[in-house]
Amino acid sequence: MNDADIKIKKISLKYILILILGVICLTALLLVTSPKNEPELREIAATQVVxxxxxxxxxxPIKVVSGHLQPVRSSALSFELSGQVLARHVEPGSRVNKGEILITLQRGDQQDALAEAKAQLSQEHKAIERDQRILKLISENRLLQAREVMRLEQLGQKSLASRSMRDNANQLLIQQQREEEQLKYSVGTSKARLELKRAAVRRAERNMARTVINAPYSGIINAVYVEVGDYASPNQIVVELLQLKQLDLNLDVNGATAATLSLQQAVIVTINSEPHRGNIIALQTSPDAETFTHAVRIRLDGSGLQAGAPATAALKLKAxxxxxxxxxxxxxxxxxxxxxxxxxxxxxxxxxxxxxxxxxxxxxxxxxxxxxxxxxxxxxxxxxxxxxxxxx
CATH class of the missing domain: 2.40.420.20 (conserved putative lor/sdh protein from methanococcus maripaludis s2 fold)
Structure with missing residues (x-):
């Protein structure tokens, strides 16, 4: 590099430094002379309210509580003895009257037991009548024998023949007295023996009655769990019966609500968007130990209603x-x-x-x-x- 090039480089560097210094001075001058903008405070607008x-x-006050309708009575029926199903007289949905036969078991053994008990009762009657007649006869014979003994004693004490006859007569009298006492005991206990035989007959009749299940009340069959030929055991549920003439709505309410309710209070119950009138028939005074709620039962007319349907009750509280x-x-x-x-x-x-x-x-x-x-x-x-x- 010659002297001319070095001189030109020094001059270029000098101008660059002057240019940078000018820009810095100009920026500082603008910052100093620029106007300051003060922030404008605006008042917050008031909120519009209704x-x-x-x-x-x-x-x-009205307390609305929900639940489901339940039958007033629901019975799971079973036999008290075991046996084979002979006949099934009803099906689910059947309407039955009180006392109507629902299910029947084979009853051959029970029929034989009843016949045997009646026969034994009849025999006992006859035996008692016989003993009464024999007792009357032997009592008469004993009196005659007693007179014979007295007659022989009057014949004399020294006659050997009369003494032998007197001893035989006494033995016969004692034997007749013994038989009379036995017959008196038999006749005296005749009422007790007859009652035992009658009890056996009644027991056999009850066992005969236990071979059928009768409707304890009028209602609708909800389910049948046995078929003809099945073997039914004691306490095995064979048929379910519902009474739907009236329905109950069971509810749980808190203590404050329960305190304002009363028995027989009228309540409007809504079922399928339709109002129905009911009455409070049960109100639990002491709360449940676990839930601390009070059970309330409302009873309604079951006409046109179905068990299990959801329902809401409007409970009127204290005004x-x-x-x-x-x-x-x-x-x-x-x-x-x-x-x-x-x-x-x-x-x-x-x-x-x-x-x-x-x-x-x-x-x-x-x-x-x-x-x-x-x-x-x-x-x-x-x-x-x-x-x-x-x-x-």
Missing amino acids: LQPIVQQLIQ LPNALVVPVSSILYHNDERFIFIAEAKALRRVAVTLSAREGQLQVVNGEIQAGEMVVARDVAFLTDGQSVVHD
């Missing part, structure tokens, strides 16, 4: 004559607390309340509130205490 007055009125009510949508739920917002001037006041009964879209509340105060009716989830609001 208000409704707190109303004091009579409230009739509240001067209840303060607000719209359900005005309640703010926060953790375990409940609040409403009262509009005062142009700001809100958040008030803690406790909830009571509910009727439709109206909620009974208690707290530091008065009737006539204006409460925010809806959209309360994002409201705060002291917030500015506007309303119509």
Whole structure:
């Protein structure tokens, strides 16, 4: 590299440094002379709310509880003895009357046992009649023999012949007395023996009756579990019978609800969107040890209804004559607390309340509130205490 090239390189470097310095100075001058923009504070617009007055009125609380209809009576019937099924007289869905035969077992052994018991009773009757006749005869003979003994004793004490005859007569008298006592015992116990035979007959008749199952009440056959020829064992369920003339709705309610109910209280039960009238026939006073609920039973006329159908009962609770009510949508739920917002001037006041009964879209509340105060009716989830609001 010659001297000319070195001189040109030095001059280029000098201009570059001057250019960079000029740019820095110009940037600094712009920063210093630029106007400062102050942030503009804008006032937050007031929230538009809808208000409704707190109303004091009579409230009739309704507790709606659901369940399923059940038969008033349901019986699982079985035989008390074992045997082979002879006849099946009904099928599921059959309507039967009280006393109607449902299932029959083979009864040959029971018929023979009954015939034997009756025959033994008849024999006992005849035997007792015979013993009574014999007792009468032997009693007469004993009296005659006693007279004969007395006659022989009067013939003389020194005659050997008369003494021998007297001893024989005494032995015969003793024998007749023994037979008389035996017959007296037999006749005296005749009532007890007859009762034993009659008991055997009654037992055989009961066993005969146990070979059939009769309907204990009028109803509908729900199921039959045996066929002809099957062997049925004692306590084996063979047929199920339902009584559907009336139906029950069994419910579980809490203690507060149970305290306001009473026996024979009328209740409207909705089944398939149709109302039906029922009455409370059972109300458990002490709660269940596990669920702490009270059992309630409502009875309805079963006409046109079917067991197992879902149903809802509207239970009328104790009336509240001067209840303060607000719209359900005005309640703010926060953790375990409940609040409403009262509009005062142009700001809100958040008030803690406790909830009571509910009727439709109206909620009974208690707290530091008065009737006539204006409460925010809806959209309360994002409201705060002291917030500015506007309303119509």
